Amino acid sequence: MADPFPKDPAGSTVALVLAGGRGSRLDPLTAARSKPAVPFAGQYRLIDVVLSNLAHSGLKDVWIAEQYRPFTLNQHLAGGRPWDLDGTRHGLRILPPAEGREEEGFSAGNGHALAQQVPILRSFGAERVVVLSADHLYQLDLRPVLAAHADSGAELTMVTTVTDEDPSRFGVVQADEDGAVTAYDYKPEAPEGRLVATEVFVFDVAALHEVVAELVAREKAAGEHADGEEDEDGDPVASSLGDYGETIIPAFVGRGRVREHRLEGYWRDIGTLDAFYRAHMELLDGAGLDLAAPGWPLLTNPxxxxxxxxxxxxxxxxxxxxxxxxxxxxxxxxxxxxxxxxxxxxxxxxxxxxxxxxxxxxxxxxxxxxxxxxxxxxxxxxxxxxxxxxxxxxxxxxxxxxxxxxxxxxxxxxxx
Missing domain, CATH: 2.160.10.10 (Hexapeptide repeat proteins)
Known part of the structure; x- marks a missing residue:
């Protein structure tokens, strides 16, 4: 069968925005729209932050994995045109849920959603994938992150920051003086330190393929009955990879080739109503996201x-x-x-x-x-x-x- 995604040397790095979550902690604002489509700072949408960072960083292959109520979001995206991502061979691509193979269909968490894209990433010829969420406020040039990832020989580079919030809400990171990640605890009850993952990750696609395959095989083996039949759900991918913070990231840390890249400056998770409101008050106080940062303005479909x-x-x-x-x-x-x-x-x-x-x-x-x-x-x-x-x-x-x-x-x- 012919490869549906011919390899393209210019597509060695893909940015994958996981934008399919229900966003229940922002309810009722997400009752009729996906979380990335929630308005922010007046004329913007939450997804504008991550897309502006990617556009300013010069990344041209941007994939958006959707699931929950995508209509309003797609209207806003306008094929990527507001961020100059409306290319023919490279640009913004929408990844809706699909049926046909066992790794497709509706995802059961962001880890599952990431695993679903691994076959397409490999077929496309991507060597690295930058995985990002759409509910954080920050300004980050990803070019130095990608350069550091390549120079270090890491399989995974995670962007980290020191939070002023409760670190137990996030993935808490331990790293040595050289930036090697030694431990990762996802939403621990008793966090050690305030260094957390910002949910910006650079994966080597080959290593991601290995880790996902190992995790799925392990879960499949554990779910098989003595007679060799699978568990009732029949879908080891969905049953084992729900949240990448609980499965995929710890597996990478266990392999011993994970690095951190420190983000200095403003970073805010706005996945709750209180955090969402606080971020707007910080904007007004001049302590929040700089909407008109020189050379790095927030771009939108106005x-x-x-x-x-x-x-x-x-x-x-x-x-x-x-x-x-x-x-x-x-x-x-x-x-x-x-x-x-x-x-x-x-x-x-x-x-x-x-x-x-x-x-x-x-x-x-x-x-x-x-x-x-x-x-x-x-x-x-x-x-x-x-x-x-x-x-x-x-x-x-x-x-x-x-x-x-x-x-x-x-x-x-x-x-x-």
Whole structure:
């Protein structure tokens, strides 16, 4: 059978963005869209961060593995054009779930999703694959990472950082003075140190193929009955490789050829509502992601909307206003997405409004996250001291859960 992916010398490095997760910790913001498609900083989407890093790093083969509710995400991606990734031979490629071979179909975790792409990576001729998630904020030039990976002879290079958050939420890394990784503990109850993996990994594809094959063979052997039949699920890949932090990464560390590459500067995991809100407040404080970093701006598929308008009687302080916004009332320490209207007599404080909603006269929002199209009541909503788990989230209550439409009306409020 002819190889469906002829080898191309220019495709020796592929970037694989794992963008198929449900994102349940960001619910209800992920009820009708995938996590990478969640709006961020007004006119952007979460996936813009990783795609901008890849585009600025000069990586031209970018593959996006999708699964959960991809419609809105694909609309935004526009074939890769906003990041100059709309090439004919190289560029952005969408990897939807598929049926036909046992390694295909819907994945049972990011480890399984990674394993599903190994045959295609090998057929494509990729020697290295950069595996990334789409729910982290950072700015990173991957060229030095790839150069260090090649020079060290490592099978896996993981980008690490020293976190100011609870390290037990992440993969905790131990490394010697030369950067060799000696231990990796995934979400340990008692973490040793604050050095964590940022979920940016550079794998040698040949080694990845070996490790996945070994793990699958081991699980298959353990699942076979005495008569040689397989376990009930019949899919050793899905049953053994759920999360790569629990299976694939530890297996690489056990082989003894893993290096770390330290990321200095801002890094934030925004996989929870509290972290998502905090990242926006850091943006406003000047301590978060630099959206207009010289030579490294955040790129996006911008909305087709006129410039934001602030009326003479409006009061605006320390705010990000997206195209299409109209402000007649008071906005402070807030982020307004495309098409948000703040009427005269309305007050928005320390809030994040995604877009296409009206804040009417009499509304007072404090520490609120409002989804696209949310109905804002003409009353006080939110709490003046929002501590962890105490945010107010407004969503369009009448949205059809099976619909991909982000602009339907209705309202619902819940504490995150």
């Amino acid at each position: 909305p087709a909307a006129p410039p934001a308008r602030v009326w003479p009687h409006a009061e605006v302080s320390n705010a990000l206003l997206s195209p299409g916004c109209v402000v007649k009332g008071t906005v402070e320490d807030s982020v307004l997405g495309p098409g948000v209207v703040v009427e005269r007599g309305a007050h928005v404080r320390r809030s994040v409004l995604f877009g296409e909603c009206i804040v009417p006269r009499g509304a007072r929002l404090d520490a609120v996250i409002a989804d696209v199209g949310a109905h804002i009541p003409a009353e006080a909503v939110g709490r003046s001291r929002p501590g962890p788990g105490n945010l107010t989230v407004l969503t369009p209550a009448t949205r059809d859960p099976d619909s991909e439409d982000e602009t339907t009306g209705g309202a619902a409020a819940k504490d995150g």
